[in-house]
Amino acid sequence: MKRSLPDLDTSALLDQLGSANRRFQETYPGDRPDRQPVHTVYGGANLFRADTAARMGEIALRNLQTYAPNFVELARVLALPGHEALPTLEKDIHDLTAQLDALGPDERRQHPAWLAHAVHSKIVQKLKTEAVEDFRIDFEDGFGNRPDAEEDATAIQAAQEVAKGMRENSLPPFIGIRIKPFTEDLKARGVRTLDLFLSTLLEETGGQLPANFVVMLPKVTIPEQMTTLVRLYDLLEKTNNLPAGTLKMETMVEATQIIMDEEGRNPLLRIIRAGEGRCVAAHFGTYDYTASAGITAKYQTMAHPVCDFAHHMTKVALGGTGIFLSDGATNVMPIGPHRGDELTFAQQRENREAVHRAWRQAYHHTMHSLINGFYQGWDLNPAQLPMRYAATYAFFLGAYEEAVHRLRVFVERAAISTLTGDIFDDAATGQGLLNFFLKALNCGAISEEDIAPTGLTLEEIETRSFYRILQGRRKQR
Known part of the structure; x- marks a missing residue:
């Protein structure tokens, strides 16, 4: 067989290409197979307790049982596939539920009501066993700017509660804190809170961190803010006898400047690299980002087109790097306007309608995120948890x-x-x-x-x- 290319020449060329290919693969190793939580619940640091996750699950379950006591009600509210053919009478719903429960997995999956039944059943089970997958103890927007003495005391108390949760095994599988941003006016406060929280926690636990612990750095706009946190981590690890590289971080995408810098470039990958391997995720901040784009409060929503633009730019910059991406939060809470145990029929109806409207919005926001490849989002209230799981389960089961x-x-x-x-x-x-x-x-x-x-x-x-x-x-x- 006659060939025109000498082996020596082609080998040298292919070796050069191999080096370039390997450099590319180091930067873009592909999707990370580690577990990614489907959400992060943000709550003010002053409110966090060791049993917060369990209490949120109880509230979320009551919310679901009150406004969708069976799978038929949930299917109708969300217009799940096959909801039109579902029964309306309570007895018929009870009989259909019993029929589905009696079927084997393969037979059940062939039933027209399978998806709605499966979604509702799995939500109930999830809220009973692991309602919160990830929690961020918030010293930023969820806490606000308070006197230094108050934030100092809160940082210490929150750390003590995390230590208690570790002892009692009551923490969610992922947990962390969000400190104040490293802007010129708040950088010192952010560092002080980080130091107080970690020093207290490590003293309480004998040098142990909870599983999957991470620090969120908000409002990042330049790589130097990430680099500063890395250097602080070096000092904290050395002082507290932690192995090098133990402390991890997340960044937030919540300003137009993190999408495009002053030279017209997307700086996100440079910002992630400034984390020197410690940055594991990038979270979208819906309301800060829309505000930075000049959107007025009335129209600051996850459905605004500027959010999709930011999402796509984030995907373009970080796709294939193994960095987990998270969408933001829906700010409409599924809570009725009327409170109390003795509500009139009209008040109960108004509550139900308000909750169902908010449910539909949250469900569609989460489904939109999932369709666009964002498998994680934010929740701000336990009443939002049922719809987080409704959309997540409908998405995965519908494509199964x-x-x-x-x-x-x-x-x-x-x-x-x-x-x-x-x-x-x-x-x-x-x-x-x-x-x-x-x-x-x-x-x-x-x-x-x-x-x-x-x-x-x-x-x-x-x-x-x-x-x-x-x-x-x-x-x-």
Whole structure:
């Protein structure tokens, strides 16, 4: 077979390309398979207690049981698929619920009412067992500007409550604090609160941090603000005998300048790099961002087009880097205008209508975020939690069958390919498909058994790595 290119020349060229490819892969390793919470609940630091997550779950469950006591009511409010054919009489709803509960998983999934029934059932279970996935103890907007002595005392008290929650195992799986921004007027206050909180917490716990602890730095506009926090982390770790790199951070996208700088460039990746590997997430601040874009308060909503622009610019800058992205919050609370135990029928109706309107808005906001690839958002009130999970479960369950087919076909095709340099492209695509199921599994939308139709074993799923799955299968061939 005649060839025109000498092996020596092509090898040198391909070696050069290999170096460039590896540099690219280091910057863009692909989606991170670690668990990402579906939300972050923000609450004023002065209100945080060790049992806050449990109490929020109780309030959220009461809210759901009051305004959607069964899956039919929830389906109608949210116009879930098949809601038009659902019964209206209480007895018929009871009979249908019993019928669905008696079916096996495969039979139930074929029933027209399956999605609505599954979503409602899973929300109830989630609120009873893990209503809050992530909580941020807020020393910024949720706390406000208070006298130094008051913020000092609150930082110490909040740290003591976190330590108590660690002892009592009552904290959510993810937790952290949001300090004041490193702007010129607030930087000293932010550092002081961080120091007081961490020093107190580590003293109370004997040098232990809660699992998945992170510090949120708000209103970031320049890389130097991130660099300063990194240097502070170095000092805090050394002083408190923590292993280097222990402390992690998140940044916020809540100013137009973090989307485009004075030279017309998107600075987000430079800002993330300034975190020197400590930054794990970027959160969108809906209301600060819309305000920075000149949007008046009446129109500051997650549905405003400037938010979608910022989201896309964030995706363009950080897609494939492994940084978790979070959308912002809906600021309409699903709480009725009338309070008390002896409300008139008219007042009860007004409450129900107000809550259902807010539910629909929150549901559509969250679904819009999920469709656009933002798998996390903010919640500000326990009454918002039912709709966070309603949208999340409807999103994953509604796409389940198609996702099963795509992943099964991809696994079959990828497993018979040869292990070459192209495997990284295969693995990145497969990891994205696998992550759909990992996210659904983490939030409770599906169980481990629901992943079996993809052709993956439980052991393979537990690796959380498509690349390892392919390696394992090729060794078996």
